[in-house]
Amino acid sequence: DQQVKQNSPSLSVQEGRISILNCDYTNSMFDYFLWYKKYPAEGPTFLISISSIKDKNEDGRFTVFLNKSAKHLSLHIVPSQPGDSAVYFCAARPDSNTGKLIFGQGTTLQVKP
């Protein structure tokens, strides 16, 4: 039972353009959503999060949008840079009392110079 899904295994964009990574979820009880970035041979690093009571959170070039009615969130990177090339995981928190996160399968982003 895949509660968090990233349906696009890969995405390729040109440097300077917008990257949009998508994530769908099935559990309406998730209260927090996070995005992590992972480079090869490294652990995932936290990028940005959003509470389920918000619909947008922005941090520099990164913006996360949440559409609760569609159970969909997206990460926008503007402008995209070659250093953004990595695997991006979305994750959801099912229980506010613990730290457990449920991760999607990941999307590999390639930003071409």
Add this chain to the structure above:
Amino acid sequence: EAGVAQSPRYKIIEKRQSVAFWCNPISGHATLYWYQQILGQGPKLLIQFQNNGVVDDSQLPKDRFSAERLKGVDSTLKIQPAKLEDSAVYLCASSPEGRANYGYTFGSGTRLTVV
């Protein structure tokens, strides 16, 4: 601050052998997590410790996996006996408290190959 340290980085074992992984979290972090990441999938939580007590081990295959966190600091994860499907990257993470809404810090992981 120093990050989450894990060792070894790589391990190759034969099926039915045993293996152990070690994790040293960020100093002062009360909560420690072990995740399993199989190739092509996202990380899956195996066990969460709060200090030296277990908070969640619902997805830990307890017939072969065990974990401990002595003195609420370092942790070890053991697999005995290993199966082919245990081939994965084992990630350790830590956070100052149990709530993950601001993310937590992962180590670089241990890549296990079972042959």
